[in-house]
Amino acid sequence: MNNQDTQRRTGLTLPRPLQIAAWLTFAAAAQSSLAQTAGSANAAAPAAASSAATSSGTEHALPAVNVSASAEADSPLHLGIPVSTGALGSRSQLETPFSTTVVTGEDLADRQVNKLGDVFAGDASVTDNSNAYSAWATYITIRGLPVDWQNGFRIDGNPFISYGITMPYDNLERVELLKGAGGFMYGFAQPGGVVNYVTKKPDARPVTSFDFGYRMDGVLSQHADLSRRFGPDGMFGARINYTHEEGKTYNAGDINRNSVALALDGQLTRDLDVYANAIYQQSRSSGQTPAIYTGSYTATSLPATISGGTNLLGGTDQHLNTNLQLYTAGVRYQITPDWTFNTSASYSKSARDRNESTLTLLNQAGDYSDSRWNGDEGHQDIYWQGMFEGRLKTGPFTHQLALGASWQHQTNDYSSVSKYFTLGDGNLYQPNPWRYYSGSGLETYRASEITQKALFASDTIQLTNRWSILAGVRYTNYAQDSYNIDGSLASSYRQNGILTPTFALMYKLEPNTNLYASYVESLEQGAIVGSIYANGGALLRPLRSRQYEIGIKSEHERWSANAALFRIERAAAYANDQNVYVQDGNSIYEGIEAGGSVRLGRGWQVAGDVMLLDTWYAKGQAYNGQRVAGAPQFVAAARVTYDVPFVAGLQVGADAKYTGNTEVRPAGNLETGGYMLVNIGANYMTRLGGHDVTLRAAIDNLTNRRYWMYQYSDYIGPGDPRTVSLNARIDF
Template structure:
């Protein structure tokens, strides 16, 4: 087995596979016993439908009224809190329920996003212990998260309705989304070249059978006000055509004395032309302008072994309004779904995305424990384009006693990256974290750009799910990719290139239905990630590195029931290691190993209480390299736990209150392992109230994030930290017409 190929450092106490497997069994068994006991106590209680009919306090089923729960939820589903029967998209695997997906996944619904009033990607997955928040709102770091200790790939790890786009600096208009899906771990077979952290897929709102007309207004500290409108209709003969439009505007003063002005528009059109033929067109346009971002803090040349005293993320001491981030996102998608026969269908889609940004931002190079730093400013314009096409035949055939669920497809993707032609990186001067930053540098946009790199992927893929018996099934898939990556000099000449044909990324999984609502699985998947272009802060800046291969082994269980749900997974990920060595050269050297356990569950207690919990145990180390062997991998906490309690107030039908907490263990900041953030716990509270006013449904929401105003250092990226977000108050009122 591959486990034997990676040397374990001597003297380490590791989570042995059998020990962790025992923990999986214990956790799931305990969750099941506790949930069944709790369900039995309230076996005689009327269901939510009966309660609603009687006019009593609603016992929200699934995600219909629940505030953000720990792992996965789907709004408007007759489903339990984890919603494992909810469909999740997984690229070449197709769309299947979470229960039948042999990998760990998470879904956060639009209702949860609204209840939490998410402001950055870390907020979206605040209830998932496998996701660590490295993000910083209103800045280029707003989508930085780690999954199982691995960073997400900003070039290949983000999708909108399954279509790729460049996410760097882009905060999605969460108000316009139906849900957010997360595939944890490797996505090589499913999506092609991608880093092994995971893949985030944003699903936009689509026209439904029922008309929608809603308007909401919101407030967020210090004085950011927002407005959102959602309109959906079907028209034409028998409702043949559908249209849905979502618009969001947000503007005001942010918590760190910065400014934000954002406009987002999402349009979804569809046509059911015949019984077997559907067509659709989606478009997203967003323009965002923000200033006053909190700078990131670089520790690569810091000689201390402990960080300075923590500071508030709400401070305006570190920067000023001269720092800015202006972004534009455009995505256009068209597709056709054709049901060829009752058993076979063909789906094809094409998309074009374009994202641009101009930014003027500081990176503070930390010098000592007293908080002294050097302010290094970067100013430039950047742009990306992504053209993508995919076509897939899906169908079922029988060979003897076996049934095959097949998918045969092809895809083509071309990505371009444009950067400023002239380097605008310079040093402003020195300062101190606990004193106002004295340096200012104002700049505009419109700097000349050049074509810095191009990446082309051409792929064929096939997937077969074989139903061996009524309980056993086997999934096997293979992606064949021709990959080409080129980088260019400012004058347009070729600087370096990498190309390889016939790259194979397989996956295989064995699934067993213990009962209709419980799936046991074991899966294996491989992935390649594109070679990094080394940043200018390193001695070998501009160098193109070769692609890295990763492998993932996972065993897990998913169980979904009316009043309780539970999941658990044991995983091992082997990834080529890349880091800055002692000479400040960014190198690929050895491997980084991730072994861990994640487990979660949710249970409804009586008519009013719902309790959810989620944890991750993670052991990581560098192996087979020239440096850092045996050290924990930077950015990977050993322990994370999250929990949530919600209560439907019986004295006031429609009112639900809740509290959630997340503890993140101490995280190594850099590969040398001599600097760490320290552990911290964040507590959030919230409430929502659903009522009717003037014959219209009205939803009032309030949320307080980090209610204790905890100060902490947050890991952002290897060698980078930032102060965690301060206490934040958000309010929202929505009316449905």
């Protein structure tokens, strides 16, 4: 069998530069292993650790913050961990005057998460709208607002298009979530929030681990994690993570995914660090669970629920094939003890080949009309940012400054011959009789281009030991063009000098407790009006939203807690009585969220989170006063873990999340109904043959609860069924 045949069977064809870098990493690891055998590692490790400490604050040094599992257990909200806050620079959650959540890689592994909604299962502000193994796998709402799939996702702070892309969570150090409007921090994005995936970076200590997993109904996975430092005094670092999963999914579909993440760094001098990262992922899946459209549904209650594990709704003719590539390079220079300069550039490319049904629900008996969409889509993002961070004093005041600039160019390509057609009628409780098989590689055209050029500045002024204020502003020049299939310009929008400010007042009740009040604005891209409206093809101006928040964060040795009271005013767009798609009015989101965690005795860890949310359409909306679609009024989550005292290394845990009634459509006459999901799991750490071994087991949706899940305005889907996951990891 030749090399091309091997690549075709595995579904993974790495770009030549990434192949070379991967081989170099393994070669460096082998060299380091030989050096350890010879007894030289003991000298290199302290030097590497010292070098990492000297360059603290760089991306590649961040994993060293999580010094031990026990430290993470005592600090379950991770408020002291530095998080990326865009134009604010790097600061801890405790010092960030906005609501944030951090989920560590160990927690992801313990719970064996499989989609983005699972990542934030313990956060009541986040609602899962997703099915695994489908184009909806990253759909979540935050405080009732969707995350912008074009602008709301980042990898190590670099933008990429997330639609249809499920990240390999094995390759991540942690996942960060900035809730609400992020216009000042990151530029244009819907005000739901920003998800930042932080990949694993070279560690000061050698890492060699392999794990093997199983997920119902027959998905097998393998993952390798290898990290080494090499060169004089360990000045160079390399880490590679490789994940493969393949098998039969719970809805009788198939998955074949390969993903590799490579991270390189060089601590060239005491003050100068460089780094380069690359991600390549290729995924092929079939047997998609269709979305169910309720726009033509006239009943005021949904049909009887069905299991998300059913294969009645579709067959293996429906598929989703995706490809993700991200390449990043950066430099960090310590100008003085108080000032640093960071600059980085990234290129991301994502592609989708979709063949999927949408079932238009007709009546309460579950009858539907099956419409199929088949097409290819692609996106590219080129991004650059440079930023100075530092401190200075003016009289009695200390200033923490961040000054920078960024440039981003995004392109969207869509199929010129995509198909959308009706196959026929069916019923939710009977096998779908319709099949339409298709290939890939459809011709695409450049549908739109978006360019953002920005300058930003922020100043956090320390007024006293307790009081500080923050002021920041982003200045953006924005350009958006859309094109016809023949390449001619269809519409264009230009606006220079767009300002998105932020302000905050902070008061430290004690060193580890921060009280804050903040204000921030955001802008989201203007919509290209669809052809079904009277002004079809028009390009609307960007929408501005505003967020007000008062919150508190407190971190202690055995307990931590946070709470926030918020109001978000999101500008709205809708079709008026003349079927003209207009921008008018607001959607209002007001609520309170609160959570905390406490360690009881030597073995118990108890955590809880709750959100109360009130929403309505206002000021010119066609649905004035109605609850906003997709925004549950009440969500509560809880988690308990217990270190079993008579079995050293064994921890068991359970978590539950209740999601209240959620409006499916803006008319306010159809709800999903409330539902509670319960998950359990256990992990056992031991030593076999002189190596650390971790065994994990998890059962999601323990009671096999059937429920309708809100996906998007007017769309629902069946929730995921009970699934069992097993994993074994060995560290060398």
